[in-house]
């Protein structure tokens with residue numbers, strides 16, 4: 001690990017010629033591995049050189065006391081600001097009051113990698129015990145490589161977060177949405193649990209994403225849990241995990257979603273669907289920051305921010321004793337309301353435009369034009385399924401129209417969402433004598449519309465599953481298969 005092939009490039013900052021010679025002589029036997037590529041006699045020149053030769057220097061060797069004013073901790077700080085991966089070795093004169101522990105500590109705190117005291121002036125050939133000196137240069141180089149690696153992966157993560165935020169951009173400039181967007185950074189920074197309320201399809205999950213990826217937890221996990229899709233008997237093992245042998249069939253231990261979200265955020269969607277027993281445990285996590293894994297006597301500490309969401313009247317759930325009051329108060333510290341689309345009709349054109357652009361790109365189509373009269377039809381429509389419905393309508397519009405979206409296209413796209421079934425106009429693509437499609441495709445078209453239709457007319461996924469007469473996990477899986485989740 002230590003004697004790697006790469007040459008180590010050193011910048012020397014030293015104003016006494018005698019010491020420059022001594023440093024050079026000390027590293028000379030290792031000239032194949034390291035090279036003093038440049039030397040300067042003052043701090044200002046050092047900074048100029050580093051600014052102009054970025055990524056060239058791995059290690060700086062600097063004398064503590066140099067002329068020119070800029071020296072010591074101040075100089076260390078400034079070098080580190082230019083490139084924090086550069087490692088600095090400080091050499092100082094051997095004087096009684098300087099060579100103490102506190103002084104060295106101050107240098108390290110300022111960002112130096114290592115510190116050594118020069119040999120007395122009667123030793124001509126070395127600046128310091130040569131083996132120690134060379135080893136510390138190798139170690140400094142090793143650290144600068146690690147630091148560069150770390151910086152590169154950090155940059156990647158940062159770019160990913162920026163990408164996610166771009167992808168999860170909240171469209172809408174209506175006063176209601178501007179208020180909400182203005183609050184986002186404050187909400188994100190607060191680190192307090194949040195309850196997001198709003199009708200189905202208004203954008204609650206989107207808001208939750210934005211809160212997490214703007215918070216200090218943004219580099220940690222964001223775990224989404226749809227409480228309505230977990231079967232009652234599995235809720236606790238999913239959320240809190242279990243130990244090996246906790247029950248028959250637990251052949252290995254399983255981390256709960258709270259452990260996976262540790263240091264990050266958990267998004268509990270459809271929170272009112274959580275069974276009462278799991279509500280008690282959730283309260284415990286929020287209050288004590290600890291989870292009780294099944295089959296384990298001691299608790300496990302976790303640090304997770306909870307963002308919950310609901311489209312139900314949660315106060316009524318509390319009154320009817322289906323939702324714990326204490327948990328409600330714990331979650332509802334900072335309530336956030338995502339308004340219905342019909343309360344912000346100004347946003348409809350920009351949302352349509354946004355989805356038209358994005359979905360056209362996905363479909364490899366040119367984005368069609370929407371004449372004003374067509375847009376008016378969309379603006380006047382009621383949007384009971386809110387933005388989700390709008391997105392589905394845009395998808396349908398793109399499926400059926402050419403370069404321009406005619407008012408007729410719009411009416412049809414809106415109508416189809418409300419179609420209750422049957423072999424009429426709404427299913428022309430299935431019942432088209434000119435183009436009979438195979439059973440698999442026909443079923444898919446039907447399923448997609450049916451699922452969209454039922455979801456648009458349900459208050460939650462759990463509600464939709466119930467109306468369809470299927471178990472929530474199956475519903476969830478099918479939605480995923482259809483690309484609707």
Ligand SMILES: Nc1ncnc2c1ncn2[C@@H]1O[C@H](COP(=O)(O)OP(=O)(O)OP(=O)(O)O)[C@@H](O)[C@H]1O
Pocket residue numbers: 169170171172198199200201202203204205206207269311354387388391459460461
């Ligand atoms: N303001 C917005 N800008 C851009 N996209 C949006 C906006 N609001 C919602 N969407 C998109 O609409 C779809 C539905 O939003 P989301 O899933 O966040 O709604 P929700 O309130 O969680 O719905 P539900 O109550 O049904 O779970 C998503 O694809 C989301 O990205």
Ligand SMILES: [Mg+2]
Pocket residue numbers: 204205269309
């Ligand atoms: Mg949701």
